[in-house]
Amino acid sequence: MDLFDKCYSYTVAEEARKAGLYPYFQPISSEQDTVVIINGRKVLMFGSNSYLGLTVHPKVKEAAKKAIDKYGTGCAGSRFLNGTLDIHEELEERLAEFVNKEDALLFSTGFQANLGGIAGLVGKGEYVILDKSDHASIVDGARLSYGTVKRFIHNDMESLEKVLSSIELEAGKLIVVDGVYSMDGDIANLPEMVKLKKRYNARLMVDDAHSFGVLGKNGRGTANHFGLEDDVDIVMGTFSKSFASLGGFLAADRAVIDYLRHFARSVIFSASITPASTAAVLAALDIMENEPELIDKLWANTERMRKGVQDMGYDTGTSCTPIIPLIVGDDEKVLRMRRMLLDEGVFVNPVVSPAVPPNKTLIRLSLMATHTFEQIDIALDKLYKVGRALDVI
Numbered sequence: 001m002d003l004f005d006k007c008y009s010y011t012v013a014e015e016a017r018k019a020g021l022y023p024y025f026q027p028i029s030s031e032q033d034t035v036v037i038i039n040g041r042k043v044l045m046f047g048s049n050s051y052l053g054l055t056v057h058p059k060v061k062e063a064a065k066k067a068i069d070k071y072g073t074g075c076a077g078s079r080f081l082n083g084t085l086d087i088h089e090e091l092e093e094r095l096a097e098f099v100n101k102e103d104a105l106l107f108s109t110g111f112q113a114n115l116g117g118i119a120g121l122v123g124k125g126e127y128v129i130l131d132k133s134d135h136a137s138i139v140d141g142a143r144l145s146y147g148t149v150k151r152f153i154h155n156d157m158e159s160l161e162k163v164l165s166s167i168e169l170e171a172g173k174l175i176v177v178d179g180v181y182s183m184d185g186d187i188a189n190l191p192e193m194v195k196l197k198k199r200y201n202a203r204l205m206v207d208d209a210h211s212f213g214v215l216g217k218n219g220r221g222t223a224n225h226f227g228l229e230d231d232v233d234i235v236m237g238t239f240s241k242s243f244a245s246l247g248g249f250l251a252a253d254r255a256v257i258d259y260l261r262h263f264a265r266s267v268i269f270s271a272s273i274t275p276a277s278t279a280a281v282l283a284a285l286d287i288m289e290n291e292p293e294l295i296d297k298l299w300a301n302t303e304r305m306r307k308g309v310q311d312m313g314y315d316t317g318t319s320c321t322p323i324i325p326l327i328v329g330d331d332e333k334v335l336r337m338r339r340m341l342l343d344e345g346v347f348v349n350p351v352v353s354p355a356v357p358p359n360k361t362l363i364r365l366s367l368m369a370t371h372t373f374e375q376i377d378i379a380l381d382k383l384y385k386v387g388r389a390l391d392v393i
């Protein structure tokens with residue numbers, strides 16, 4: 001057997017390309033805004049994680065340009081050695097304050113924050129306990145750790161308790177969950193989780209990738225939303241969504257963050273985030289702290305879209321955030337629907353198996369604060385037309 005045999009016999013992607021249904025790596029020739037240019041045509045964007053629309057905000061763009069003028073285009077090294085800038089430290093302080101923790105540590109991506117944080121903290125004889133719908137970076141971080149990985153049924157607190165009670169009380173345990181789940185758009189049951197983590201001597205880490213800019217005061221995330229900032233031990237965030245940039249961070253007690261500065265391999269052995277990316281996040285934070293009306297608009301848009309699709313008969317599952325799944329339950333139909341919507345001028349994301357079970361395949365809509373009601377209404381018209389044509393509604 002040749003190692004490459006599996007590559008030579010992998011035909012699924014090519015078959016989808018030939019059928020005109022391949023949905024991935026779609027080039028966009030413009031900014032990530034509510035309207036993007038695809039194949040020379042204007043398309044309404046309903047698949048972006050830029051929840052507050054800040055990737056095109058003049059102040060964010062200006063801050064990134066100024067940072068290039070002052071600091072150049074890259075740091076040419078890791079934070080550990082030559083790659084720490086004063087603005088990295090400024091951003092860490094601002095983020096720690098934002099989430100009400102003592103300290104924070106930047107990573108070059110959110111994926112790396114989960115890898116480095118979980119693998120750095122959970123050692124031999126310890127446990128990492130995951131929700132079955134946790135993001136891939138959490139799963140990989142757990143795999144990289146030397147601890148034992150346990151999983152519980154999605155957002156099911158009885159299942160979590162069963163796992164916790166099966167582990168010796170004295171053993172170190174880290175529960176890791178998404179604050180907002182990226183496929184279903186539902187929110188982690190932190191109030192119950194906090195009770196359980198206290199009862200069973202566990203620590204709790206929340207991945208707020210989809211919660212910053214969405215939940216809590218000024219978009220401070222899931223713990224703030226529930227009034228549980230002191231009970232969530234580690235907050236993880238990414239800059240690739242509401243923060244309109246690239247990178248990630250962990251925030252926690254000073255001792256935990258200082259330990260991770262010296263044991264999180266993905267921060268020590270990877271170059272630090274670029275000056276432009278760092279400055280963009282600082283500017284996005286200013287906007288989040290000073291323009292709360294953006295979050296109100298995001299929620300008004302979300303409710304208009306959710307009501308619209310539900311009134312048409314779409315099944316939106318347990319979603320209660322700007323991530324709105326339309327459950328289709330058939331891989332090919334999802335790919336057809338995505339393609340037909342694109343032809344009608346609406347970009348959406350398809351989610352097919354094995355990312356979700358085959359009967360739960362879905363089209364994922366993501367709302368932005370900067371969508372207009374008119375754009376949402378156009379998308380609703382197209383969703384009705386295509387949904388009816390494919391017998392989804």
Ligand SMILES: Cc1ncc(COP(=O)(O)O)c(C=O)c1O
Binds near residue numbers: 111112137210247
């Ligand atoms: C829940 C969650 N965690 C982590 C990440 C990884 O973040 P990044 O894009 O910064 O690598 C993502 C998405 O990208 C995510 O959705």
